[in-house]
Amino acid sequence: MIHMPSIISVADLSKTYKSGLSALSGINLEIERGEIFALLGPNGAGKTTLINIICGIVTPSGGKVTADGHDIITDYRAARTKIGLVPQELTTSAFETVWATVSFSRGLFGKPANPAIIEKILKDLSLWDKRDSKIRQLSGGMKRRVLIAKALAHEPTILFLDEPTAGVDVELRRDMWNMVRKLREAGVTIILTTHYIDEAEEMADRIGVINKGQIILVEEKASLMRKLGRKQLSLQLHDKLESVPDALASYKLELAPSGLELTYTYDAQAESRIPNLLTAISGAGIVFKDLHTSQSSLEDIFVNLVSNRA
Amino acid sequence: MNGPAVAAIYSFEMARTFRTIVQSIVSPVLTTSLYFVVFGSAIGARMTEIDGVPYGAFIVPGLIMLSVLTESISNSSLGIYFPKFTGTIYEILSAPISAVEIVMGFVGAAATKSLMIGVIILATAALFVPLHIEHPVWMVVFLLLMSIGFSLFGFILGVWADGFEKLSFVPVLIITPLTFLGGSFYSIDMLPPFWHTVTLFNPVVYIISLFRWSFFGTSDVSVGVSLAMTLSFIAACLAFITWIFKTGYKLKS
Ligand SMILES: Nc1ncnc2c1ncn2[C@@H]1O[C@H](COP(=O)(O)OP(=O)(O)OP(=O)(O)O)[C@@H](O)[C@H]1O
Ligand SMILES: [Mg+2]
Numbered sequence: 001m002i003h004m005p006s007i008i009s010v011a012d013l014s015k016t017y018k019s020g021l022s023a024l025s026g027i028n029l030e031i032e033r034g035e036i037f038a039l040l041g042p043n044g045a046g047k048t049t050l051i052n053i054i055c056g057i058v059t060p061s062g063g064k065v066t067a068d069g070h071d072i073i074t075d076y077r078a079a080r081t082k083i084g085l086v087p088q089e090l091t092t093s094a095f096e097t098v099w100a101t102v103s104f105s106r107g108l109f110g111k112p113a114n115p116a117i118i119e120k121i122l123k124d125l126s127l128w129d130k131r132d133s134k135i136r137q138l139s140g141g142m143k144r145r146v147l148i149a150k151a152l153a154h155e156p157t158i159l160f161l162d163e164p165t166a167g168v169d170v171e172l173r174r175d176m177w178n179m180v181r182k183l184r185e186a187g188v189t190i191i192l193t194t195h196y197i198d199e200a201e202e203m204a205d206r207i208g209v210i211n212k213g214q215i216i217l218v219e220e221k222a223s224l225m226r227k228l229g230r231k232q233l234s235l236q237l238h239d240k241l242e243s244v245p246d247a248l249a250s251y252k253l254e255l256a257p258s259g260l261e262l263t264y265t266y267d268a269q270a271e272s273r274i275p276n277l278l279t280a281i282s283g284a285g286i287v288f289k290d291l292h293t294s295q296s297s298l299e300d301i302f303v304n305l306v307s308n309r310a
Numbered sequence: 311m312n313g314p315a316v317a318a319i320y321s322f323e324m325a326r327t328f329r330t331i332v333q334s335i336v337s338p339v340l341t342t343s344l345y346f347v348v349f350g351s352a353i354g355a356r357m358t359e360i361d362g363v364p365y366g367a368f369i370v371p372g373l374i375m376l377s378v379l380t381e382s383i384s385n386s387s388l389g390i391y392f393p394k395f396t397g398t399i400y401e402i403l404s405a406p407i408s409a410v411e412i413v414m415g416f417v418g419a420a421a422t423k424s425l426m427i428g429v430i431i432l433a434t435a436a437l438f439v440p441l442h443i444e445h446p447v448w449m450v451v452f453l454l455l456m457s458i459g460f461s462l463f464g465f466i467l468g469v470w471a472d473g474f475e476k477l478s479f480v481p482v483l484i485i486t487p488l489t490f491l492g493g494s495f496y497s498i499d500m501l502p503p504f505w506h507t508v509t510l511f512n513p514v515v516y517i518i519s520l521f522r523w524s525f526f527g528t529s530d531v532s533v534g535v536s537l538a539m540t541l542s543f544i545a546a547c548l549a550f551i552t553w554i555f556k557t558g559y560k561l562k563s
Contacts, residue, residue, distance in 0.1 A: 056404045057404055057562065059562050077408075078406075079406075085400070085401075087397075095329060104322055106318075107318030108318045108319070110315055
């Protein structure tokens with residue numbers, strides 16, 4: 001496989017705010033061309049700070065960032081032309097119309113006016129009917145879509161979505177996910193932050209976890225789930241058991257207080273032991289009437305990761 | 311050079327002006343008329359002439375400058391302060407534009423509005439007093455320079471201000487007094503020697519004097535000195551703005 005150079009490359013990035021607070025330290029991160037990358041982390045972890053530095057809103061204290069090969073500071077024009085940003089906060093100018101504000105964004109990013117493109121963006125985001133409405137007359141969810149339209153107005157190849165679905169209803173969330181997928185199909189690289197883990201699970205190709213200003217993990221979503229995802233096998237027993245028989249000691253089974261349920265916790269590597277376990281259980285004369293397995297979600301993985309490092 | 315960006319900021323700011331067009335035009339026209347009624351007719355009847363110019367005409371350049379200075383400052387400062395206040399500045403900071411282009415957009419629009427108001431006041435004044443302009447080309451040049459210079463100053467104020475009080479503090483408590491005391495309504499030669507010397511530390515004196523010279527060919531202070539003072543004021547504002555963007559002062563954290 002030919003390795004394409006990353007579209008965003010962050011090297012040894014740090015940020016200390018004037019207050020003396022160190023928001024980021026020693027961040028190294030490569031974003032692959034065309035992927036959807038989800039950045040997860042608790043409140044105050046530094047997600048927005050990282051995004052704002054890459055987009056030019058916050059000045060880094062140290063380190064280097066390139067976007068599509070362009071240094072974000074020395075070659076900021078080329079770098080920023082590629083980037084679109086949907087900020088976390090709903091910040092819009094109140095008195096303009098939707099059409100005017102989206103056209104404004106396109107101009108700001110140096111692109112000549114192009115009504116056809118603006119029209120397409122507004123239609124894709126179901127804002128076409130609202131094009132002549134003043135922004136303050138829109139609902140919160142519509143305002144968020146206006147911010148997305150503004151970010152797309154100059155046809156960026158890299159899109160940052162800082163908590164795009166915060167405060168958004170279920171239907172609009174679905175719409176947004178579809179929109180993100182469509183953008184990815186069109187070749188746009190997407191970096192999103194979210195507190196909804198199911199969102200990352202549903203959307204992302206890769207997942208990065210940031211905590212206290214440090215990246216603590218970057219993984220393919222699938223391999224992350226495989227590696228860190230715990231599985232559990234529970235057996236509902238036919239007869240009450242006083243204790244786990246010695247013959248089964250090596251499996252570290254847990255017996256529920258009722259004595260009617262045995263639980264075996266394992267990870268993906270240990271899957272092969274299941275048949276042996278079941279044989280051993282029958283061998284010990286234990287009869288079960290039902291069994292089921294469960295797999296931890298990304299949410300469990302995330303909570304584990306962050307609390308372990310706390 | 312990102313032309314579309316300058317145009318976008320400029321037209322955004324102009325749209326803001328035109329949204330409040332009535333207020334933008336009515337208020338200077340009304341104020342000027344009031345000044346003429348009070349100063350021109352009531353006081354002017356007793357003052358007759360200053361330096362050979364009828365008092366009613368004498369106050370016109372000062373009146374125009376009074377509005378141009380306050381309008382330039384308040385427009386330009388509000389233009390940049392508002393996005394800072396609402397947070398929409400994120401977009402400007404993340405756009406591929408240089409500091410010069412940002413300033414061109416905001417200051418260009420503020421200066422345009424001041425220029426429009428200057429012309430409106432001039433036209434209003436012409437209804438009250440017969441006006442003869444000695445150096446019309448210079449008059450236009452100075453009007454342009456002052457509009458740009460004080461819009462630059464307003465831009466700095468808007469970046470510096472972190473609340474609406476600060477935003478109105480400078481125009482109300484500094485610029486308006488300086489303009490009134492800067493010879494808008496009298497010749498500083500009429501002052502006793504001590505106050506005359508004090509007045510020479512007021513930069514607005516030079517600006518009004520220069521502007522009045524373009525109208526009547528006479529001035530309180532020498533034209534060369536006035537021009538030099540005005541140009542150095544603009545240069546200082548430009549230098550300060552460059553520093554603001556170099557350091558990200560109050561715009562970026
Ligand atoms: N302008 C600022 N000045 C000083 N400290 C700041 C500033 N902006 C953010 N911080 C601090 O930096 C840290 C990281 O904040 P950041 O906004 O990047 O977190 P986040 O991961 O985006 O959090 P959330 O999930 O709540 O959006 C926090 O402790 C925050 O208080
Ligand atoms: Mg955030």
